[in-house]
Amino acid sequence: MKGDMGMGAGVMVGGAMMTPDKDIVDNAVGSADHTTLVAAVKAAGLVETLKSAGPFTVFAPSNSAFDKLPAGTVNSLVTPEMKPTLTKILTYHVVPGSVTAANLTDGQVLTTVQGETLTVIKNSNGVMIKDAKGGMATVTIADVISKNGVTHVIDTVLMPAQ
Numbered sequence: 166m167k168g169d170m171g172m173g174a175g176v177m178v179g180g181a182m183m184t185p186d187k188d189i190v191d192n193a194v195g196s197a198d199h200t201t202l203v204a205a206v207k208a209a210g211l212v213e214t215l216k217s218a219g220p221f222t223v224f225a226p227s228n229s230a231f232d233k234l235p236a237g238t239v240n241s242l243v244t245p246e247m248k249p250t251l252t253k254i255l256t257y258h259v260v261p262g263s264v265t266a267a268n269l270t271d272g273q274v275l276t277t278v279q280g281e282t283l284t285v286i287k288n289s290n291g292v293m294i295k296d297a298k299g300g301m302a303t304v305t306i307a308d309v310i311s312k313n314g315v316t317h318v319i320d321t322v323l324m325p326a327q
Contacts, residue, residue: 185312199228222259258323272284
């Protein structure tokens with residue numbers, strides 16, 4: 166569902182309109198495709214951070230991305246004991262600054278809030294993000310603009326090396 170919409174327009178994600186007047190979290194909460202991510206962000210205690218001024222670029226795994234993880238992974242990650250690990254994984258999906266698809270270049274290395282890097286692969290097929298373990302995520306919806314950054318929906322959960 167890519168369109169040539171102006172910056173003032175919203176983008177449909179998960180059956181809801183994502184609009185630039187809302188912050189990243191408030192937009193994500195509206196998406197039926199991001200209930201797992203929202204629950205994880207809450208469990209990790211990252212809601213206030215992602216509601217702050219930012220700006221942030223978030224690579225937001227869809228529910229189906231989380232579903233690709235081994236059975237039971239999500240349920241164990243959202244337990245209090247796993248909060249440090251969950252926080253590491255989630256902050257690995259966040260890059261400081263507001264980086265739109267047009268600003269991403271092939272081979273570009275992005276340093277995440279977690280501290281490790283992601284590599285951009287951009288070609289005629291679109292944009293993919295490679296994680297520290299060599300895993301690949303495809304950007305399925307780019308440039309969801311929020312008042313404190315930009316979100317790119319991805320189809321796979323990215324994993325840091327540590």
